[in-house]
Amino acid sequence: xxxxxxxxxxxxxxxxxxxxxxxxxxxxxxxxxxxxxxxxxxxxxxxxxxxxxxxxxxxxxxxxxxxxxxxxxxxxxxxxxxxxxxxxxxxxxxxxxxxxxxxxxxxxxxxxxxxxxxxxxxxxxxxxxxxxxxxxxxxxxxxxxxxxxxxxxxxxxxxxxxxxxxxxxxxxxxxxxxxxxxxxxxxxxxxxxxxxxxxxxxxxxxxxxxxxxxxxxxxxxxxxxxxxxxxxxxxxxxxxxxxxxxxxxxxxxxxxxxxxxxxxxxxxxxxxxxxxxxxxxxxxxxxxxxxxxxxxxxxxxxxxxxxxxxxxxxxxxxxxxxxxxxxxxxxxxxxxxxxxxxxxxxxxxxxxxxxxxxxxxxxxxxxxxxxxxxxxxxxxxx
Amino acid sequence: xxxxxxxxxxxxxxxxxxxxxxxxxxxxxxxxxxxxxxxxxxxxxxxxxxxxxxxxxxxxxxxxxxxxxxxxxxxxxxxxxxxxxxxxxxxxxxxxxxxxxxxxxxxxxxxxxxxxxxxxxxxxxxxxxxxxxxxxxxxxxxxxxxxxxxxxxxxxxxxxxxxxxxxxxxxxxxxxxxxxxxxxxxxxxxxxxxxxxxxxxxxxxxxxxxxxxxxxxxxxxxxxxxxxxxxxxxxxxxxxxxxxxxxxxxxxxxxxxxxxxxxxxxxxxxxxxxxxxxxxxxxxxxxxxxxxxxxxxxxxxxxxxxxxxxxxxxxxxxxxxxxxxxxxxxxxxxxxxxxxxxxxxxxxxxxxxxxxxxxxxxxxxxxxxxxxxxxxxxxxxx
DNA sequence: CCAGGGAGTGGGAGCGCTCTCAGCGTTGCC
DNA sequence: GGCAACGCTGAGAGCGCTCCCACTCCCTGG
Numbered sequence: 058x059x060x061x062x063x064x065x066x067x068x069x070x071x072x073x074x075x076x077x078x079x080x081x082x083x084x085x086x087x088x089x090x091x092x093x094x095x096x097x098x099x100x101x102x103x104x105x106x107x108x109x110x111x112x113x114x115x116x117x118x119x120x121x122x123x124x125x126x127x128x129x130x131x132x133x134x135x136x137x138x139x140x141x142x143x144x145x146x147x148x149x150x151x152x153x154x155x156x157x158x159x160x161x162x163x164x165x166x167x168x169x170x171x172x173x174x175x176x177x178x179x180x181x182x183x184x185x186x187x188x189x190x191x192x193x194x195x196x197x198x199x200x201x202x203x204x205x206x207x208x209x210x211x212x213x214x215x216x217x218x219x220x221x222x223x224x225x226x227x228x229x230x231x232x233x234x235x236x237x238x239x240x241x242x243x244x245x246x247x248x249x250x251x252x253x254x255x256x257x258x259x260x261x262x263x264x265x266x267x268x269x270x271x272x273x274x275x276x277x278x279x280x281x282x283x284x285x286x287x288x289x290x291x292x293x294x295x296x297x298x299x300x301x302x303x304x305x306x307x308x309x310x311x312x313x314x315x316x317x318x319x320x321x322x323x324x325x326x327x328x329x330x331x332x333x334x335x336x337x338x339x340x341x342x343x344x345x346x347x348x349x350x351x352x353x354x355x356x357x358x359x360x361x362x363x364x365x366x367x368x369x370x371x372x373x374x375x376x377x378x379x380x381x382x383x384x385x386x387x388x389x390x391x392x393x394x395x396x397x398x399x400x401x402x403x404x405x406x407x408x409x410x411x412x413x414x415x416x417x418x419x420x421x422x423x424x425x426x427x428x429x430x431x432x433x434x435x436x437x438x439x
Numbered sequence: 440x441x442x443x444x445x446x447x448x449x450x451x452x453x454x455x456x457x458x459x460x461x462x463x464x465x466x467x468x469x470x471x472x473x474x475x476x477x478x479x480x481x482x483x484x485x486x487x488x489x490x491x492x493x494x495x496x497x498x499x500x501x502x503x504x505x506x507x508x509x510x511x512x513x514x515x516x517x518x519x520x521x522x523x524x525x526x527x528x529x530x531x532x533x534x535x536x537x538x539x540x541x542x543x544x545x546x547x548x549x550x551x552x553x554x555x556x557x558x559x560x561x562x563x564x565x566x567x568x569x570x571x572x573x574x575x576x577x578x579x580x581x582x583x584x585x586x587x588x589x590x591x592x593x594x595x596x597x598x599x600x601x602x603x604x605x606x607x608x609x610x611x612x613x614x615x616x617x618x619x620x621x622x623x624x625x626x627x628x629x630x631x632x633x634x635x636x637x638x639x640x641x642x643x644x645x646x647x648x649x650x651x652x653x654x655x656x657x658x659x660x661x662x663x664x665x666x667x668x669x670x671x672x673x674x675x676x677x678x679x680x681x682x683x684x685x686x687x688x689x690x691x692x693x694x695x696x697x698x699x700x701x702x703x704x705x706x707x708x709x710x711x712x713x714x715x716x717x718x719x720x721x722x723x724x725x726x727x728x729x730x731x732x733x734x735x736x737x738x739x740x741x742x743x744x745x746x747x748x749x750x751x752x753x754x755x756x757x758x759x760x761x762x763x764x765x766x767x768x769x770x771x772x773x774x775x776x777x778x779x780x781x782x783x784x785x786x787x788x789x790x791x792x793x794x795x796x797x798x799x800x801x802x803x804x805x806x807x808x809x810x811x812x813x814x815x816x817x818x819x820x821x
Numbered sequence: 822c823c824a825g826g827g828a829g830t831g832g833g834a835g836c837g838c839t840c841t842c843a844g845c846g847t848t849g850c851c
Numbered sequence: 852g853g854c855a856a857c858g859c860t861g862a863g864a865g866c867g868c869t870c871c872c873a874c875t876c877c878c879t880g881g
Contacts, residue, residue, distance in 0.1 A: 075574060077867055088831040093869060101829065120573045124509040125867035128836045133506075135554070150738070154535045161557045165566065170575075172517070173555045175543045184547065190502045192457060193552075300742050329742045336744070356532070356736075360682050360711045362718070362744050459837055470861040475839060485859065507837035510866045 076117040085113040096121060135170040136383060137194040139185055139208060141201050142176070150326070150354060152372055156222065159376025160198060167384055169195070182207060190215040196383045198222065204270060209236060218386040220379045224426075226272040237386060238426045239379045241370035243273050243351075246431030247280025250321045250349040250368050253433055255284060259319035259347055263292040265306040265331060267323045274298075277323040277351060292317065296327045303327025307334040318346055319439070325350040325357040325367055332361050332438070347439035363437035370431045378427055458499040467495035478503060517552040518765060519579040521567055521590060524558070532708070532736060534754055538604065541758025542580060549766055551577070564589060572597040578765045580604065586652060591618060600768040602761045606808075608654040619768065620808045621761045623752035625655050628813030629662025632703045632731040632750050635815055637666060641701035641729055645674040647688040647713060649705045656680075659705040659733060674699060678709045685709025689716040700728055701821065707732040707739040707749055714743050714820070729821035745819035752813045760809055 082092035087106055094102050095110040096119075102110075113119070127133050138160060140153070157171075164171055172194055174185050189197055189212055197212050197219040205227040212219040213235060221238035230236055254262050264281045267274025282288065291313045294306035303322055307330065310317060320335075322328035328350035332342060340346045342363055350358055353369035464474035469488055476484050477492040478501075484492075495501070509515050520542060522535070539553075546553055554576055556567050571579055571594055579594050579601040587609040594601040595617060603620035612618055636644050646663045649656025664670065673695045676688035685704055689712065692699060702717075704710035710732030714724060722728045724745055732740055735751035 078869095079867075089868080090831060090833095090870080091829085094830090097869085103829065106830085118572075120569060122510070122867050123573055123575050124506045124515075125836090126869075127506040128504070128510055128838090128867080129869045131836085138555075151533060151536075154533075157555065158557065161555065165557070165563070168566075170570070171555050173520075173539065173543065173553050175540065175547070181547070184550075187502060188552070190457075190500075191505055192502070193505050300738065326738055329738075333742070333744070354738075356682070356708055356711075356739055357742070360715070360739070361742075362715070460839095461837075471838080472840080472861055472863095473859085476860090479839085483859065488860085504837050507866090508839075510837080510868090511839045513866085 075122075076119045078119070078121070081110065081113045081117055081119045084117060085109040131192070133193055133195050134168060135172050135194045136164055136380070137172045137174055137185075137189060137197040139174045139176060139197055139199050141199070141203055141206060141208065150352075151356065152352075152354075155372040156200070156376040156379075159373035159378075160380045161376075162373075163377040163380035163384075167380075169384075171198075176208075182211075186211045186215075189217055196220075196387055198379050198383060218383060220383045220386065222375070222379055224272040224276070226270075226275070234425075236426075237382055239375050239382060239429065240273070240276075240426075241372075241375060241429045242431045243276035244280040244283065246351060246368040246370065246433075247277040247321065247323070248283050249280075249431065249433045250351065251281050251284040253366070253435075254319040254321060254347055254349060254439060257319070257347055257439065261292065261314060261317040262288070262319040262321065263294070263310045263314065263317045265294055265296045265303055265310070265320060265322040265327050267296060267298045267327070269295060274323055281321055289314070296323070296330075298324045298326060300326050300330035300333075303330030304334045305330075307331035308338075311335075311338055311340075319348070320346060321349050321351075323351050325352045325354045325361075325365055328365055328367070328438075329357055329361050332365075336362075343437065343439050349433075349439045353434050358434070358436065361438070366436045366439040367434050368431050369434045371429060375429050378429065382427065457504075458501045460501070460503070463492065463495045463499055463501045466499060467491040513574075515575055515577050516550060517554050517576045518546055518762070519554045519556055519567075519571060519576040520582070521556045521558060521579055522582045523585055523588060523590065524583055532734075533738065534734075534736075537754040538582070538758040538761075541755035541760075542762045543758075544755075545759040545762035545766075549762075551766075553580075558590075564593075568593045568597075571599055578602075578769055580761050580765060600765060602765045602768065604757070604761055606654040606658070608652075608657070616807075618808075619764055621757050621764060621811065622655070622658075622808075623754075623757060623811045624813045625658035626662040626665065628733060628750040628752065628815075629659040629703065629705070630665050631662075631813065631815045632733065633663050633666040635748070635817075636701040636703060636729055636731060636821060639701070639729055639821065643674065643696060643699040644670070644701040644703065645676070645692045645696065645699045647676055647678045647685055647692070647702060647704040647709050649678060649680045649709075651677055656705055663703055671696070678705070678712075680706045680708060682708050682712035682715075685712030686716045687712075689713035690720075693717075693720055693722075701730070702728060703731050703733075705733050707734045707736045707743075707747060710747055710749070710820075711739055711743050714747075718744075725819065725821050731815075731821045735816050740816070740818065743820070748818045748821040749816055750813050751816045753811060757811050760811065764809065 078089050078092050078096065082089045085092060087110060091102060091106060092110050094100065095107050096114065099107045138157070161171060174188065176182055176185055194217065197217050199208050199212065199219055200222040202208055202221060202223070202225055209219065209221065209225070221236060224238055224240040225236060251262060262285060264278065266278045269275060269278070278293070292310065294309045296302035296306040303326065306327070307320065310320065311334070320331055322331050328348055332348060335342055335346055335348070342348050348365065350365045350367035353367045358365040358367045460471050460474050460478065464471045467474060469492060473484060473488060474492050476482065477489050478496065481489045520539070543553060556570065558564055558567055576599065579599050581590050581594065581601055582604040584590055584603060584605070584607055591601065591603065603618060606620055606622040607618060633644060644667060646660065648660045651657060651660070660675070674692065676691045678684040678688040685708065688709070689702065692702070693716070702713055704713050710730055714730060717724055717728055717730070724730055730747065732747045732749035735749045740747040740749045
C-alpha cells in the first residue's frame with residue numbers, strides 16, 4: 058500500500074468528497090442561495106458579493122454536482138443517440154462517425170451531452186426503453202430503425218421528444234405528425250444521377266438497388282423510375298449496399314441485358330463491386346458502361362478505378378439538423394398550448410415530387426421533418 | 440388521434456411527474472425502504488411483500504430516477520468517451536465506429552452508458568474538463584491524444600480512472616504507471632508485413648509511413664526497420680494516412696528508386712493511393728511491385744485493384760479491452776490498500792521487442808496496458 | 822418625516838433515492 | 852418458560868442543489 062496518499066485531516070479530501078455549494082457559500086460568507094445565484098449566472102447579486110463567491114469557487118475548485126441539479130430542475134442536459142442494428146453497414150461506412158460529429162457539434166453548442174446507445178438484441182431494447190423512461194436524458198435521436206420499430210413508441214411513451222434519422226418506412230409513419238425525421242433527398246439524388254446518365258446519351262440504364270426493405274433504397278429506386286418511367290424491369294437488380302452484393306447484381310444485370318450502357322448503383326460500395334465485375338467482363342468504364350454511385354464516401358468513390366461519379370449528401374449536416382430539430386422540439390414542447398397555430402394545415406405528403414424544406418419548418422408549434430439536398434459529384438466513371 | 444390510449448385518471452399523469460418509489464411503496468402497502476430493497480434486487484425481503492411491490496412497480500410503470508440515486512450512491516453508471524481531433528481520419532475510416540461498438544458492448548454488459556465527447560478547440564477542452572471534474576461519469580476513455588495532451592492530466596486531477604486508446608507518445612508517458620493504454624501491435628504487424636515481402640524474395644522494399652508525429656506511424660516504421668535494419672533510407676517516404684498522401688509518397692519513392700519491387704504502406708488508404716500511382720507508372724502489382732497495407736479496412740482493402748494484402752487488427756476487440764480495463768481499474772481503485780502486491784516489479788518497458796500481454800495484467804492492484812495482436816491477411820497485391 | 826416600493830439576501834422546504842439503525846415478531850436454546 | 856439471537860421492516864436522516872418566500876435595507880415620493 059505504498060502509493061496510498063496520506064488521508065487528509067478532515068473535510069476537503071482531494072479525491073473523495075468534492076466541495077459543495079455549501080462550502081463555497083461558507084467560505085464566501087454568504088448563503089447557499091446567493092452562491093447558487095452566482096454559479097448560475099449571478100443575476101441580481103451585488104458585484105461585491107458576486108466576486109467573493111467567484112473567488113471561493115476558484116479557490117475550492119468547485120464544480121456543481123449535476124445529479125443534484127438534475128434532481129430538482131429535471132433537466133439532464135443530455136440527449137440519447139440510439140443506433141439500432143449496429144451490425145449493419147453503419148459500421149463499415151464512415152457515415153456513422155460523420156453523423157455523430159454533426160450531432161455532437163450542434164449539441165455541445167447548446168451545452169448538451171450525447172449518450173450513445175446501441176441496440177442489437179431484444180435485451181438491448183429493454184435496456185434502452187428503461188433508460189429513456191428513466192428520465193436520464195432530455196430527448197432522443199433514433200437511427201436506422203427497423204421496419205416497425207418499437208423505439209419511437211418507447212420514446213413517445215416516455216414523453217421524450219425525439220427525432221428520427223432516415224425516413225421511417227412502416228405504414229402510418231408518414232402521417233404521424235409526431236414522427237419528425239431528417240433524411241437526405243434520396244429520390245432527388247437518384248433523379249440527378251439517372252438524369253446525368255441519360256444526358257450522356259445512354260439508352261440502356263440499369264440500376265442496382267439497395268435492400269428494398271430500407272426506405273433509402275426504395276426512394277433511390279423511385280428516383281430512378283421518375284426519370285425512366287417506362288424502364289425495362291430487367292434492368293433493375295437488388296443489391297445489399299455491400300461491394301459483394303453490388304458485384305453480384307452487376308453480374309446478373311450483365312447476364313440479362315448484355316447491351317446495357319449505364320448503371321446507377323444506389324451506393325458507392327455497391328458501385329465499387331460493380332466496377333470490378335464490369336472490368337472482369339471486359340467492359341470499359343465509362344466508354345462501354347457509365348457508372349454512377351451514391352453517397353460520395355471519399356475513401357471509396359475517389360479511389361476506385363476509375364474514380365466514381367456519385368451523388369453527394371451532407372451527412373454531417375444531417376446530424377446537425379437532427380440535433381437542432383430536437384432542440385427546437387423540446388422548446389416547442391415546453392411552450393405548448395399557447396401559440397394559436399391554425400389547426401387547418403392539411404397533413405400534406407412531404408414526399409410529393411419536388412418539395413423539400415431547406416430548414417426546419419413549423420407545424421403546430423413543433424418543427425417538421427426535413428429533407429436535405431443532394432448533388433452530383435462528377436468524376437471519371439460517368 | 441385514434442391510437443391514443445385513454446388518459447389514466449388522476450396521479451400518474453402521462454408526461455408529467457412519473458411515479459416515485461414513495462408511490463410504489465404506498466400502493467404496495469410497504470415502506471419506501473422496503474420498496475427500495477425490492478427494486479434493487481430484493482435481498483432480505485419476504486416473498487409476499489416482494490411480490491406486492493413488484494406488482495405495484497409493474498402497474499405504475501415505475502422506473503427509478505437515476506439522478507436521485509446517483510446523488511446518494513455517487514455512481515453514475517456512465518463512462519465518458521473522449522475523442523480528440525475529430526477532424527482527423529477517425530471520421531473517414533470506419534475505425535471509430537468499430538471502436539465504439541466494442542466499447543459499447545462491453546460497457547452495456549456492465550450496465551454502463553457511454554457519454555461521447557468530441558474535442559476540437561480550446562473551448563472544448565474546458566468543457567470536457569469541467570464535465571470530467573463534475574463527477575458525471577465514473578471513468579473516461581481517451582482517444583487519439585495529441586502529443587502532450589492535457590486530457591490525461593485533467594482526468595487524473597478529477598480523480599477519475601481512465602484508459603487511453605493508442606500508445607501515448609510524449610516523453611515520460613511510457614513510464615507513467617497511471618497511464619494505462621490499449622494499442623494494437625503496430626510494430627509486430629509491420630514486421631509481419633515486411634517479413635512477408637522479404638519472404639516473397641523482394642529485395643528493394645520501400646515503406647510509406649504515416650505522419651511521424653503519431654505513435655502508430657512511428658511504431659510501424661520501427662517494425663519495418665526491425666526486419667530491414669540496414670535498409671536504404673531513400674526507400675522511406677512519409678505519407679499522411681490518406682490516399683492522396685500515399686500516392687504522393689509513392690511517386691516520390693518511384694522517382695528516387697525506380698527499381699523498387701515492394702512497398703509496405705502503413706495504412707490501407709495510403710496503399711490505395713499508391714496502387715493508383717503504380718498503375719499509372721505502368722508497374723504491375725504484384726508482379727513488378729508487391730504491395731502490403733495496414734488496417735484491413737474492408738471497404739478499401741478488399742476492393743482495390745488488385746485486392747490488398749494487409750495487416751489486420753481487431754479494432755472492436757481493442758474497444759472492448761479499453762472498456763474492460765477501465766472497469767477493472769475502477770474496481771482496483773475501489774478496493775485499494777488491501778492486496779499485498781509485491782511492490783518489486785521493475786517498471787519494465789512494455790515495448791521490448793516481442794512481449795505483449797494477451798490479457799489485462801495487474802500491477803499494484805490495477806491493470807496494465809495491453810497490446811493486441813495483429814495478423815497478415817493475404818490477398819492479391821503481395 | 823414616514824409609508825411604499827424595489828432590490829438583494831437568507832431561510833427552508835423539498836427533488837427521489839439509499840442506508841443506517843431501531844423496533845418488532847419469531848425462533849431456538851438453555 | 853425465559854431470554855438471546857436473528858430476520859424483516861419502517862422511520863428518518865441526509866445526498867447537493869434550486870427555488871419560493873419572507874425579510875431587511877435603502878431609496879423615493881407624498
